[in-house]
Amino acid sequence: MTSAxxxxxxxxxxxxxxxxxxxxxxxxxxxxxxRVIHSNNGEHAKSLITTMEPxxxxxxxxxxxxxxxxxxxxxxxxxxxxxxxxxAMLTANTENLDTRKAALxxxxxxxxxxxxxxxxxxxxxxxxRDSHKKQTRVA
Amino acid sequence: xxxxxxxxxxxxxxxxxxxxxxxxxxLLLLGILLLRFIRLAKERRRRTVTETWRPLxxxxxxxxxxxLPTLKPRDHVAFLHLWNHxxxxxxxxxxxxxxxxxxxxxxxxxxKRLLRARLLRRRLLAIVTLGHLxxxxxxxxxxxxxxxxxxxxxxxxxxxxxxxxxxAAIPLLIPVMSHRKDWSPLKVxxxxxxxxxxLAAETIAKAATQASPEIAARLIRHLAAxxxxxxxxxxxxLLQEEAPSDDVLSACLFLFGxxxxxxxxxxxxxxLNHTTWYVRLQAASALGKMGVEEDEPRLIxxxxxxxxxxxxxxxxxxSNLPWMTPEKLADLCGELSTIESHEHLLPFMAQTNVGKTxxxxxxxxxxxxA
Numbered sequence: 001m002t003s004a005x006x007x008x009x010x011x012x013x014x015x016x017x018x019x020x021x022x023x024x025x026x027x028x029x030x031x032x033x034x035r036v037i038h039s040n041n042g043e044h045a046k047s048l049i050t051t052m053e054p055x056x057x058x059x060x061x062x063x064x065x066x067x068x069x070x071x072x073x074x075x076x077x078x079x080x081x082x083x084x085x086x087x088a089m090l091t092a093n094t095e096n097l098d099t100r101k102a103a104l105x106x107x108x109x110x111x112x113x114x115x116x117x118x119x120x121x122x123x124x125x126x127x128x129r130d131s132h133k134k135q136t137r138v139a
Numbered sequence: 140x141x142x143x144x145x146x147x148x149x150x151x152x153x154x155x156x157x158x159x160x161x162x163x164x165x166l167l168l169l170g171i172l173l174l175r176f177i178r179l180a181k182e183r184r185r186r187t188v189t190e191t192w193r194p195l196x197x198x199x200x201x202x203x204x205x206x207l208p209t210l211k212p213r214d215h216v217a218f219l220h221l222w223n224h225x226x227x228x229x230x231x232x233x234x235x236x237x238x239x240x241x242x243x244x245x246x247x248x249x250x251k252r253l254l255r256a257r258l259l260r261r262r263l264l265a266i267v268t269l270g271h272l273x274x275x276x277x278x279x280x281x282x283x284x285x286x287x288x289x290x291x292x293x294x295x296x297x298x299x300x301x302x303x304x305x306x307a308a309i310p311l312l313i314p315v316m317s318h319r320k321d322w323s324p325l326k327v328x329x330x331x332x333x334x335x336x337x338l339a340a341e342t343i344a345k346a347a348t349q350a351s352p353e354i355a356a357r358l359i360r361h362l363a364a365x366x367x368x369x370x371x372x373x374x375x376x377l378l379q380e381e382a383p384s385d386d387v388l389s390a391c392l393f394l395f396g397x398x399x400x401x402x403x404x405x406x407x408x409x410x411l412n413h414t415t416w417y418v419r420l421q422a423a424s425a426l427g428k429m430g431v432e433e434d435e436p437r438l439i440x441x442x443x444x445x446x447x448x449x450x451x452x453x454x455x456x457x458s459n460l461p462w463m464t465p466e467k468l469a470d471l472c473g474e475l476s477t478i479e480s481h482e483h484l485l486p487f488m489a490q491t492n493v494g495k496t497x498x499x500x501x502x503x504x505x506x507x508x509a
Contacts, residue, residue, distance in 0.1 A: 020193065020221070021228045027197035116231035117200055 010128065011035045011055040015045045015072065016090060017065050021113065025059070028117040029124075042067030049076055054085045057128055059111070062091040062098060070101055077106045086131040088123065090115070188217040196225045199240045200233040207243065215249050216261065219268055222246065226271050238272055247272050254280060263295050270299025278303065282311055290321035298330045305334040309342050316343070316358065317350035324361035336367035344370030348377045352384035359390035363397040371398060378406060388413075389421040396425025404429055411437055416446040423449060427456025435460065439471070442480030450483045458487035465491040 012029055016022040017040045026036045037055065039045040042064045049072075058076070062069040069089055076082045089102045089110040099110050109127050111120060191208060198204050210218055226237050241247065246268065253265035254277060266284070269277050281303075284296035297315070300308035316327060331339030340362055347358040362370045374391050377383060383391070392410060395403040407429065410422040423441050426434050438460075441453035458468060468488050475481045 018228070020224045023193050023197045024200055024225065024228055027194070028201060031201045114228050114230045117229065117233050118231060 009033070009035065010057070011037060012057050012059060012124070013037045013039065013045075013048065013052075013055040014059040015039045015042075015064065015069070016059070016061045017041055017063075018061070021115075024117075025115065025120065028115075028120055032121045032124075034124075041065055042072050045072055046075060049079055049082060054082045056086075057124060057131070058085055058087045059124075060087055060089050060107075062089055062102075070098075070105055073102065073105045073107055084131070084134075086127045088127055184214060185217040185220075188214045189221055192218060192221055193225075196222065196237065196240070199236050200225075200229055203236055203239065207240070210244050212249075215246070216253075216264065218244070219246065219250065219253075219264055223264070223267055223271060234271075241268075241272060247274055250274070251277060259289070259292065263292065266292075266295045266299045270295075270302035273303045275303060278307075285311065285315045290319070293319070294322060294326055294330060298333075301330065301334055305338065309338070313342060313346045313349065316346035317354060320354060324357045325364075327358070328361050328364045331365070336365045337369040340365040340367035340370035341373070344373040347387075348373050352387050356384075356386040356390040359387065359394055362394050368398045368400055370394070371400060371403070375403070375406075385413075385415040385418055389415075389418045392418065392421035392425050396421070396428045399429040401429065404431070404434075408434070408437065411441060416444075416449055419444065419446070419449045420452045423453040423456050427452075427459040430456070430460065432462065439475075439480075442475065442483060443477055450479060454480075454483035454487050457484070458491060463491075 010033070012034045014022065014025060014029070014036055016025060016038070019040075022038055022040065026038060029036050037048065037052075039048055043066055045064075060069045060073060060076075064072065069091075073087060073089070076085070076087065083106075086108045087106065089099075089107045090113055091098055091102075091110055092113040102110055108131070109123060111123055195204050195207065222237065222241055226234060229237075250265045250268040250272070251274070253261050254269070256262050256265065266281065269281070278300070281296045281300050285293050285300075287293045287296070293315070297308070297312055300311065316322065327343065328339065331342065343358050343362055343365070347355040347362075350358060359370075359374065371394070374394065378388070378391060388410065392407060395407055404426075407422050407425045410418050411426070413419050413422065419441065423438060426438060430438070435457070438453050438457045442450055442457075444450050444453065457463060457471070465488065468484065468491060472481060472484045472488055475484065
C-alpha cells in the first residue's frame with residue numbers, strides 16, 4: 001500500500017511563508033494524496049483557524065513574517081476544536097529551545113528544513129497514525 | 140552701443156545655459172525612464188521564469204517531468220536563482236533529480252561560462268551552482284579562488300569545493316583557514332554543516348593548531364557550535380606539545396567546558412591558578428560544567444581571587460554544579476570569610492530561590508487558608 005492510498009482525502013493545513021518551499025511541500029503532499037490548504041502568513045492562518053473545520057494535520061513553520069509559529073501554535077491550542085489536531089512544526093533551527101518550547105505548547109512533531117520529500121511523507125503518515133490511535137483509544 | 144552688445148551676449152549665454160539645463164534634465168529623465176523600463180522588463184522576465192519553472196522544479200522533486208520548455212539564454216540567470224533556491228530547500232534523493240534537470244537544461248555549461256563573468260554576483264551564482272552540481276571539472280579554478288582577496292568569494296568557493304568532494308577539499312582548506320583573518324569563524328562552521336559535525340570539528344581543530352594565536356583562538360571558540368567532540372584530540376595534543384598563548388589556552392578551556400569530557404578535567408584544574416586572569420576565568424567556568432564534588436573547594440577558593448570577573452564566574456560555576464541546592468548554597472554563603480566572596484554568591488542565591496518559589500505556586504494559598 002502506498003502512502004497515497006493511506007492518506008487519500010486527508011486535509012493538511014500548511015502555514016509556510018517561503019514561496020519556493022511551500023510550492024515544493026505542496027507538490028510532495030499532493031503527490032502523496034493529501035489535500036493541501038496553504039496559508040502564507042500568521043494573520044491569514046489565524047482567520048482560517050477560527051473559521052474552518054480542523055484539518056487532519058497542520059504543518060506549521062516556526063518563522064512567519066507577522067508572527068511566530070509558536071505563537072500561532074499557542075493560539076491554535078486555545079481553540080476547542082483544534083486541541084487534538086496533530087501539529088508538526090517546520091524549522092530550520094534544531095536548537096533544543098525551539099523544539100522544547102514547541103513540545104510544551106502542544107506540537108506533536110517537528111520536521112527540520114531543508115525537507116526530504118520521503119521523510120516528510122513518512123513523518124506525516126506516522127503523525128496521523130499516532131493521532132488516530134490516540135483518538136480511538138479515547139473513544 | 141557697447142552696452143547693448145554686452146547685454147546681447149549675456150542674453151545669448153543665458154539662453155544657451157537654460158537650453159543646456161533643459162537638455163540635461165530631459166536626458167536625465169529619459170535615462171531614469173530607460174533604467175526603470177529595463178528593471179521592469181527584467182522583473183517581468185524573472186516572474187515569467189518563476190511561474191513557468193517553479194511547478195516543474197517542484198514536480199522534479201517527486202518525478203522527472205516528461206517535457207521541459209526551452210530556456211532562453213537571457214532567462215538562464217533567473218532560472219539559476221530559482222534552481223539554487225529549490226536545491227537548498229530540499230535534501231535527500233530529490234537533489235539528484237534536480238541536478239539531472241539542470242544538466243538537461245545545459246545549466247552546468249552556462250554556469251562554467253558565468254564563472255568568468257565580470258560581475259561578482261554572477262560569479263558567486265556560478266560557484267554556488269557548480270558546487271551543488273558537484274562539477275569536478277572546475278575544481279582547480281575554485282581552488283585558486285580560495286586565495287581571492289574578496290573574503291566572500293573565497294568562502295563561497297570553499298563551500299563549493301566541500302560540496303564537490305569534502306575529503307579532497309579538507310587538505311586544501313586547512314592551511315587557508317589557518318591564515319585567513321577575514322574568514323568569520325561563524326561562516327566557517329556554517330560552511331562545514333553539509334559535511335557533518337565530526338569531520339567539521341576535526342578539520343577546524345587541525346586548522347587551529349596550525350594558525351596564529353589570534354586566528355586559532357577564534358576558531359577554537361566556535362568549535363563548540365559543531366556539537367562534536369572530535370575537535371578535542373588535536374587540541375589536547377597542542378596543549379601537551381607546546382606552551383600555547385593565553386588566548387589559545389582560554390579558548391581551549393572554554394571548549395573543554397562546553398564538551399565536558401571527563402578526560403579534560405585535570406587540564407582544567409591545572410589552570411585554576413594561572414597567572415592570566417581570563418585563563419583562570421575560563422577554567423572556573425569550565426569546572427562549573429564538568430567538575431565533580433571534590434572540585435567544590437577549588438571553586439570556593441576562587442571566590443577570593445584578585446580579579447572581579449574570576450570571582451563572579453567562580454560564584455556562577457558553584458551555583459551551576461549539579462548537586463548544588465539552594466540550601467547548600469545558603470550554607471556555603473554563611474561560611475564564607477570575605478565580604479567580596481559573599482557578595483558574588485548572593486545574586487546566584489537569589490536566582491536559585493526565585494526558581495524555587497516559581498516551581499511551587501499553589502502551596503502558599505493552601506497554607507494561608509489553613
